[in-house]
Amino acid sequence: MHELSITEAILDVVLRHAAGSRVTDVHLTVGELSSYVDDSIQLFWTELSRxxxxxxxxxxxxxxxGTLLCLVCGNEYPMDTPDFQCSSCGSAQAAPHGGRECYVDSIEVCAET
Ligand SMILES: [Zn+2]
Incomplete structure (x- = not known):
């Protein structure tokens, strides 16, 4: 149920940037490896933004x-790479890197109040 806290954080950011204007659209980036569920965020959003x-x-x-970070050469590459082999040095020693984020990309506000 950590969608509640992330949704609160999202709303906080959105309201701060909107500075009182009516918000029409919120664009979010959610990492595929994060466990956030779109539907849950949407649900909390409806409640919290009221x-x-x-x-x-x-x-x-x-x-x-999601991305992997090569432990040999430091290269960052897509997680869907065959055999998880580094695209730069060919090593398969990698750690999960990106893909857990969740943040506000941009917001759209209505000029009319
Ligand atoms: Zn490498």
Whole structure:
């Protein structure tokens, strides 16, 4: 249920950037390796944004694919690479790197109040 806290954080960022303007759209980037569920965030969003300038804003989710970090040469490459082999040095010693993030990409506000 950690979607509640992330949604609170998202709303906080959105309201701060909107500075009182009515928010129409919120674009989010969510890592594919994060365990955040779009539907849960949407649900909490509807609850939390009620009565704020962001009420009724559309949420748009953009998935960020996971990446691996090569432990040999430090190269970062996509997790869907065959055999997890580093695209730079060919090593298969890698650690999961990107793909766990969840943040506000951009917001759209309505000029009319
Ligand atoms: Zn490498």
């Amino acid at each position: 009565g704020t300038p962001a009420e009724g804003a559309m949420l748009h989710f953009k998935k960020q694919p």
